[in-house]
Amino acid sequence: MDERAGRVTVHDLARAAGVSLATVDRVLNGRSGVRPATAEKVEMAIERIGFRRDMTASMLARGRDLRAHFLLPDGTNQFMGKLADAAQNLGRLARAERGLFEIERIKAMDARALAAGLDAINPETADCVVFVAIDKPEIHAAVTRAHKRGLKLITLVSDLPGSDRQAFIGIDNLAAGRTAASLMGRFLPDGARVGLVAGSLGLIDHSQRIAGFREVIDAEFPSLQIAGPVEGQDAFSLTYETVLAFLKAHPDLGGLYNVGAGNAGLIMAVNELGLAGKLRVIAHELTGPTRAGLESGAIDLVLDQDPEAELRAVWTSIKRLVLGADAADPPHRIEIKVFLRDNLR
Amino acid sequence: MDERAGRVTVHDLARAAGVSLATVDRVLNGRSGVRPATAEKVEMAIERIGFRRDMTASMLARGRDLRAHFLLPDGTNQFMGKLADAAQNLGRLARAERGLFEIERIKAMDARALAAGLDAINPETADCVVFVAIDKPEIHAAVTRAHKRGLKLITLVSDLPGSDRQAFIGIDNLAAGRTAASLMGRFLPDGARVGLVAGSLGLIDHSQRIAGFREVIDAEFPSLQIAGPVEGQDAFSLTYETVLAFLKAHPDLGGLYNVGAGNAGLIMAVNELGLAGKLRVIAHELTGPTRAGLESGAIDLVLDQDPEAELRAVWTSIKRLVLGADAADPPHRIEIKVFLRDNLR
DNA sequence: AGCGTTTTGAGGTACGTGCATCATTTCGAG
DNA sequence: CTCGAAATGATGCACGTACCTCAAAACGCT
Incomplete structure (x- = not known):
């Protein structure tokens, strides 16, 4: 309680709890050989006098x-x-x-x-x-x-x-997917179709992003159609090939959301089909390729974790x-x- | 350089620099009475042996x-x-x-x-x-x-x-303003008019947000018209009155960007004129009022700092x-x- | 060379906790 | 009540740095 005078130390704690320093040490560091009643005395004293272990000393001492x-x-x-x-x-x-x-x-x-x-x-x-x-x-x-x-x-x-x-x-990957959907929904006209690309659905961050995206599209933009997801294993060339095939199979796509990596391949595919700027693209992680994609207009939006x-x-x-x-x-x-x-x- | 054996301490440093502990202390803590040449010897030794002061001990010792x-x-x-x-x-x-x-x-x-x-x-x-x-x-x-x-x-x-x-x-308030503009620009049709609201232009965060917003609108969405800014002093009732008058004076506004606080007043004015959902509103800081605004649809987007x-x-x-x-x-x-x-x- | 001044050295204590040792007390079962 | 086990107390050293004092050495100047 006494906030201003010198620190509250283990010595004060021992005195307040009516036990010895050794017992305080046993309680604080979870060692065995302390009766529950005694431990409780110490813990109550901790609350009462507002003891907080000094981490600078603790780290030093434990070595x-x-x-x-x-x-x-x-x-x-x-x-x-x-x-x-x-x-x-x-x-x-x-x-x-x-x-x-x-x-x-x-x-x-x-x-x-x-x-x-x-x-x-x-x-x-x-x-x-x-x-x-x-x-x-x-x-x-x-x-x-x-x-x-x-x-x-x-x-x-x-x-x-x-x-x-x-x-x-x-x-929060669910929130990331929801954010992507919320923005994609505002970018696209009614009835448009959005494609999903992932690295692997075995990665829970990828599958959660997709789940969040689906949730908001279903609830707020039900007129939008979802295609995919296709998987590119977060690898450059596989993503390129997969997305190229995907875009060819769905020429009516208005947007693309890639929850995984491999964006260099994705951009290459988008550019090859002359879709840069026409397709609304949302990707993850600000890296070399996604930054270049933003600058060139091939990517509209990047959700990033630092x-x-x-x-x-x-x-x-x-x-x-x-x-x-x-x-x-x-x-x-x-x-x-x-x-x-x-x-x- | 020896990463694995025990820590590199001030003692090692003194030995490596060929000076006493007292001199090391003087250099490390910027005390006076050390010849530049000596100080340099110590600093070079710091680099050479990779000394890093142990903050846990330092904090403890300085008391x-x-x-x-x-x-x-x-x-x-x-x-x-x-x-x-x-x-x-x-x-x-x-x-x-x-x-x-x-x-x-x-x-x-x-x-x-x-x-x-x-x-x-x-x-x-x-x-x-x-x-x-x-x-x-x-x-x-x-x-x-x-x-x-x-x-x-x-x-x-x-x-x-x-x-x-x-x-x-x-x-980065310039970036915040740019982000707001970039999104607002995508939300609004060509030729629309956007209103700006601030707390006070004497707050540099507010003026920077406006500057960033203007910059992107001018460069990327030049067809948009900007009105304002008006100032609400970040206060509830003044913001309410100011925004109400502002909206009445510009019935053609398609969007509103408030770089300041006072969002409860802003929402009240928007609701009073029946503009919720019609006007695209971007605000700052996720608080009670802005959260409620998002949920009710009176606010489209909130830029938040944690x-x-x-x-x-x-x-x-x-x-x-x-x-x-x-x-x-x-x-x-x-x-x-x-x-x-x-x-x- | 001799002076005063500045720089450097030597050594100690203190910080608050972790951890170990050994002595002492208390407890519980028979 | 007695004995062994469990719980608690007393004490001391260690961690790496800060900060202090006093002594010794090196320096700059005439």
């Missing part, structure tokens, strides 16, 4: 680093490259707060490789695993095993709901998971940015 | 709190209320990292009150001032005085470029300013969120 192991998809996906760069950069900064990041790239869209990567992580050398999930049974199983080994798990960008992961850092903001949230989340709830900010959603040609900076 | 004094506008502006709440909340969390926030509300839109508030802050009891700027000469002068007293200054939401403030936390994200950035910035560059993340822009009826959560 150990917070070790996070990242498993990120490799390949030509530019967004994942930005994500890995952001992890690298933030890792350098987090060192000043005793964070130690290990970044490993694994084969994209390959559930077996991801499962193997998860299984290979030793709880002796890492506290925490950060990975982009694939919603397949073998990944659920690997997550359960990792959790049993005592690792903390954080999904990044693409979640794995219902699993043993402790946190998800990424945008990798740096996500990595900051990851670091915060790691602190929370490993050190306890009051070690860091409460969790918060990553924001969805909307880019048009006119607000590219 | 002092990081004291930030907030000067936030009072009044009926809901966004400012959210901002103050966010400051309160984050203040509680920042205590665990030795942050101490003092939050003071001062009369809104009153440059004299703000200047007096700035002048009243004692560098003995605060390290840092966080305030919402008003772009008037007397504020520039007060900022200069505060800076001379040794205070660090951070502008929040509304900036004061060209002054002695050390940092600005807020969205007060909590801004306060997190403020705290990061305070650490950087008071403790030095590697104490925290590098600065980053606050993101602009776009809300439609369909992605309200």
